[in-house]
Amino acid sequence: MLKSTTKPAVIGYYSTKFGELWEKSLTDLLEESVVGALSNSCLKIEEIDAIFVSNMLAGILENNLHLNSKLAEILATNIPIFRLESACSSGGMAFSLGVNYLKSGVAKNILIVGAEKMTDYPADIITDALASASGGEEQQAGLTFPGLYGMLAQNYLQSFDYTEENLAFVAIKNHYHGSLNPKAHFKKEITLNQVLKSSYIAYPLKLLDCSPITDGAACLVVSLDKEKIKKAEFKAEIMASEVATDSISLKGRESLVELKATKIAGQKAFKIANLKPENINIAELHDCFSIAEILAMEDLGFWQKGTGGEKIISPDLMLNKGKQNSLKTNTSGGLKSCGHPIGATGIKQIGEVFLQITNQAQNRQVVDCKYGLAQNVGGSGGSCVVTILGSY
């Protein structure tokens, strides 16, 4: 436990554009995001004590590991740099561990950076590489992540008597939000009819229920340095960042209408932050597939289990549509519309919460945004990180 009463804060953030960035390498993306975050927080690399790097696929796709030493070379530094991998929750894991590292007292200012380069490869190669995050037997059986989430979706719709139309509202909302985000992969609104008429990928999930394959990087500056936090133009308190794991194989789960890792990480985070779901103004949720956002809202306690299929239809979750002061979800566009460059996703989610809390979200700014939550899931729920930020 920390002797100091200084509260850890996010004091800077930068993300590259998310999309098909064929002209940029993984190294280019890492460098752009680090340079951008340092610039946005008016810090120099010499003021940084350690870096946490998040990436999932570079080993498999481009035989590229030991990214910490490669980042040391780019930045011409000898500071401790750690690389974390936890499939799609790599970014959240790096953040949570980085915050604990600060609290141990060995560092005052750190970077959390994540990147992924995915669009240079055909979809079958990516799908196969992503399956590395699923249970061994599921992988051997040829189950892909659309397949696994398809089963979770079908089970949910049948258990609580909903249809594919209910799922579609996740995609409609998040594409609307993406249309307001200049960094988003897809800046295009979609209609209910378009979602329902899109091709099946893994029944009942259709193309527009699925997040895309995306390139991108994001970087946060996190501080426990009283002076630096005081000087920072923009700052948000890190109230909690909690991790839980679960059996990666669906066969090992107690329930298939929830992700237990989300429930546990969420309960811990709310307890530590001393907040309740009703206090949260904005939530970035891990909508890798439409069903995932509905499960997340229920598992985090925003909605009762089984009610999400109906609740998701409400325009109140959207910017500029329903009640102004109600909880807004995935204002960045979420994984669905902003894109899902795996290693960057968890960091971008926290970055979006930071932008909202510090009133930097421009045309997608949520009014009176005091508390925000980010939920980052690995695979089909084998790991989860829930982070809560508040006004500093």
Add this chain to the structure above:
Amino acid sequence: MLKSTTKPAVIGYYSTKFGELWEKSLTDLLEESVVGALSNSCLKIEEIDAIFVSNMLAGILENNLHLNSKLAEILATNIPIFRLESACSSGGMAFSLGVNYLKSGVAKNILIVGAEKMTDYPADIITDALASASGGEEQQAGLTFPGLYGMLAQNYLQSFDYTEENLAFVAIKNHYHGSLNPKAHFKKEITLNQVLKSSYIAYPLKLLDCSPITDGAACLVVSLDKEKIKKAEFKAEIMASEVATDSISLKGRESLVELKATKIAGQKAFKIANLKPENINIAELHDCFSIAEILAMEDLGFWQKGTGGEKIISPDLMLNKGKQNSLKTNTSGGLKSCGHPIGATGIKQIGEVFLQITNQAQNRQVVDCKYGLAQNVGGSGGSCVVTILGSY
């Protein structure tokens, strides 16, 4: 900084046999080492608050990532589990980060586990996968790690006027120590003549200058729990565990007769532990190639730069040969003879130091062993972790 005055301790250790373990999967190795370490420390999995997992190659070799969630499934737990990768220093990184995690106050008892499964694949596949840890241009140029360390070796021999015979004494010593270690991959002594007559791999390095391709796993139990440490039959204080990085590409280095990351991590570790090289009784050094142990001894301050080629000939470094109370190095057999299952190596090094300090090293026990050091290097020196343990 910690309010408590309890000092973090290693209280348990287990390693599988190192070798060609064709009948065991990565999962089998992870499970065996965790179960063994828990048993050796008389703890149950329910008493563990978090786990740090180290592995380098499973993504590339067997399309197997998200190991944290797979470990959660094996152990039927929902606790935080983090996966670290830093090439050959993955194990040391997991340990260092785990110790800081304890110091942050969020956990009291943790496991640090590392495993690698390498011998199911032909050598060219492994060599290519390992090259993922080198600089991008080095990799593209077709340079392998024997090639990179070969250049470092040649540069050292020329700079300080030594011959290949000087390098050979690293291998002779470590094979003798391996012959005393029942867990070692090679339990066979070798002669100077055998080393010098072995085939060239990358000039001036020969087959018997190189560590082998090995399967294995190792697990440490680390505690900051006053009661648990008090009860523990065997315990060693964690005095320091420090990380540094460096340009991964040789072209970016200031000097080619040293590994700067080792120097920095070593200086930090000695300072924090308030010790000097002459206080150390046993050192496990990262002898992936014979030259690496000589560089390490110099970079850590045991020997003056350039003198290692001569100093390594002394029988005093060996068990049962020279002076009884002098510093002994790589009593486990080192990477050279005990084997180098990448993700496990850094953990096995600290495990060997723990066994020596707690008088459990049986026929390779160093007399009056109070302080021990482990040095774990990533790639050709792009990252390094130096850990110092002392009697509790």
